[in-house]
Amino acid sequence: RKHIRDRGIHLVVLLDEADALLRHAGSDVIYTLTRFGEEGSTPKGMLSLVLISLSDPTLYMDSSSRSTFGTANEVHLEPYSVEALSDILAQRVSLGFCENAVDQEVVRLIAEMASVEGNARQAIEVLRLASSRADARGSPCVEPEDARVSKGGITLVEGRLDDLRVHESLVLLAAARLLRDRGFVTTGEVEEAYAQVCEEYEQQPRKHTTFWEYLKKLEAYGFITTSRTQPSR
DSSP: OHHHHHHTOOEEEEETTHHHHHHHHOSHHHHHHHTGGGSTTSOTTOEEEEEOOSSOGGGGSOHHHHHTTTTOOOOOOOOOOHHHHHHHHHHHHHHHSOTTSSOHHHHHHHHHHHTTTTOHHHHHHHHHHHHHHHHHTTOSSOOHHHHHHHHHHOOSSTTTGGGOOHHHHHHHHHHHHHHTSOSOOOHHHHHHHHHHHHHHTTOOOOOHHHHHHHHHHHHHTTSOOOOOOOOOO
């Protein structure tokens, strides 16, 4: 604060994966940063806070911290397109592979497979696994089949269970139980099962709007896939 005040500079604080930070550390750091300019010795408007989050970060804030974001600007980013994923992969290939080890056909194939979710992390992981497979075969080039096999065996949700809060886990448990013997279920059925699971684990079910946020979070993490159904005539 003294450094900013003495030099008359503007500080921009950018927190990536803010939802994970808030889940594990609470909202104290957000509260402190948003109140940064309220000290009498610090000029207001000397700090800007940017949160990058997979889900709505305000869901994990206390009421005091949440109130400061009432007029915040939100920018919703669309999933990566095939072209964008191809550019990302081409850059990684140029930095990490020998010349001609991965041709454009393979890059495009991986981009198209990952574009279903628009997930750059998935595309990069498929590229890594495909190259490891080619290396194990003693091949100087990554073949399309290496990419296909690697995509089939990739698991994006590994390790993310620990990031889920209690009720997010209960919603996932409810959906998993319903889907053991069925191809698909409705969100209404999942919500009913969620209420039963909450009773089983002596938890109070959250309201409908919060339940929907949990579903979106689970989908964003790759645990479930949702789609709209056409109304029956």
